[in-house]
Amino acid sequence: MAKELVAxxxxxxxxxxxxxxxxxxxxxxxxxDSIKIASNENPLxxxxxxxxxxxxxxxxxxxxxxxxxxxLRDRLSKKLGVPADQIVVGNGSNxxxxxxxATFMRPGDHAVISAHAFVVYDLAVDSRGxxxxxxxxxKNYGHDLRAMAKAVTDKTRIVFIANPNNPTGTYNTREExxxxxxSLPQDVIVVLDEAYFEFVDQPDYPDGVExxxxxxxxxxxxxFSKIYGLAGLRCGYxxxxxxxxxYINRVRQPFNVNMLAQAAAEAAIDDVEFVEKxxxxxxxxxxxxxxxxxxxxLEFIPSVGNFVLFKCPIDTKVAYDKLLRKGVIVRPMGGYKxxxxxxxxxxxxEENQRFIQALKEIL
Ligand SMILES: Cc1ncc(COP(=O)(O)O)c(C=O)c1O
Numbered sequence: 235m236a237k238e239l240v241a242x243x244x245x246x247x248x249x250x251x252x253x254x255x256x257x258x259x260x261x262x263x264x265x266x267d268s269i270k271i272a273s274n275e276n277p278l279x280x281x282x283x284x285x286x287x288x289x290x291x292x293x294x295x296x297x298x299x300x301x302x303x304x305x306l307r308d309r310l311s312k313k314l315g316v317p318a319d320q321i322v323v324g325n326g327s328n329x330x331x332x333x334x335x336a337t338f339m340r341p342g343d344h345a346v347i348s349a350h351a352f353v354v355y356d357l358a359v360d361s362r363g364x365x366x367x368x369x370x371x372x373k374n375y376g377h378d379l380r381a382m383a384k385a386v387t388d389k390t391r392i393v394f395i396a397n398p399n400n401p402t403g404t405y406n407t408r409e410e411x412x413x414x415x416x417s418l419p420q421d422v423i424v425v426l427d428e429a430y431f432e433f434v435d436q437p438d439y440p441d442g443v444e445x446x447x448x449x450x451x452x453x454x455x456x457x458f459s460k461i462y463g464l465a466g467l468r469c470g471y472x473x474x475x476x477x478x479x480x481y482i483n484r485v486r487q488p489f490n491v492n493m494l495a496q497a498a499a500e501a502a503i504d505d506v507e508f509v510e511k512x513x514x515x516x517x518x519x520x521x522x523x524x525x526x527x528x529x530x531x532l533e534f535i536p537s538v539g540n541f542v543l544f545k546c547p548i549d550t551k552v553a554y555d556k557l558l559r560k561g562v563i564v565r566p567m568g569g570y571k572x573x574x575x576x577x578x579x580x581x582x583x584e585e586n587q588r589f590i591q592a593l594k595e596i597l
Contacts, residue, residue, distance in 0.1 A: 268561035276463030287501035327470025376404025403537020
């Protein structure tokens with residue numbers, strides 16, 4: 235009998251469904267001036283310093299990029315106060331999540347993931363046929379770190395924590411995380427996904443890089459896709475003990491991060507003005523959305539990120555489609571087993587207003 239083309243665990247995978255692109259919507263419905271507040275992108279656009287740095291390199295595209303991202307890692311090293319050999323740069327922080335799984339898990343190993351966590355952890359583990367425990371959520375569908383600690387077995391290699399989590403916008407405190415780290419065996423790695431780190435103001439929010447500096451077995455993952463507005467270039471990084479970085483460097487592709495992404499990311503780090511503006515726009519936009527949801531008596535989950543989940547009082551598929559017809563793209567949450575909820579990214583003031591107006595009209 236012929237061999238199966240792929241393993242059962244591949245057959246069972248469900249492809250990642252990204253937010254609907256504006257161009258696709260406008261082509262399908264023959265409409266114009268739509269807004270996409272569906273993928274937690276930066277509504278201000280890309281960091282201008284990042285764009286200028288990428289543009290300056292366009293005539294160099296016949297060259298391979300710096301395979302070790304050395305200049306970018308040096309810049310990050312200065313910014314974060316960790317040696318460059320503790321930093322791995324990835325094609326988006328997604329790649330760092332993938333690389334951590336590929337490097338540190340073997341067949342038969344096990345990962346711990348929270349229900350309703352960012353879906354890429356499941357994808358990384360499931361696509362390799364590894365085992366996992368999906369731990370029931372805590373408050374507001376967020377991570378219950380005590381329950382996650384209890385799910386660790388002698389096969390567990392990685393505990394994935396999104397802090398804050400997408401799509402819930404919830405976060406775990408320093409105290410909760412410290413307690414988890416203390417309870418874990420030495421050989422378990424915490425992959426701490428901090429994609430929205432820069433947006434969080436809460437005083438009890440932990441800093442994963444500081445944990446790495448203290449010697450914790452943590453891979454703190456951050457990205458240039460969100461606050462720096464460079465999602466299209468794909469650049470993120472992980473900060474970790476040097477030994478772990480050394481192993482990941484054996485596994486990763488030699489030129490995994492393109493030249494434009496490296497240059498733009500490095501320049502964007504210095505775009506302090508842009509980052510501050512992005513934070514302010516997000517803070518004000520979030521306050522407006524929360525106020526509006528309250529006025530409309532819509533349940534929502536308080537979020538520390540640049541997006542918020544709200545409970546849809548009508549069928550979410552119907553609401554999503556009606557919003558699309560009004561040129562407003564949000565994100566359905568069926569894939570996250572949050573079928574009654576929609577996620578909206580904080581936009582520019584006029585985008586937020588347009589979304590709320592459209593929502594009022596369709597409900
Ligand atoms: C929690 C979380 N982690 C990681 C990522 C991936 O970001 P990147 O663009 O750096 O791959 C996202 C993107 O939405 C995210 O929400």
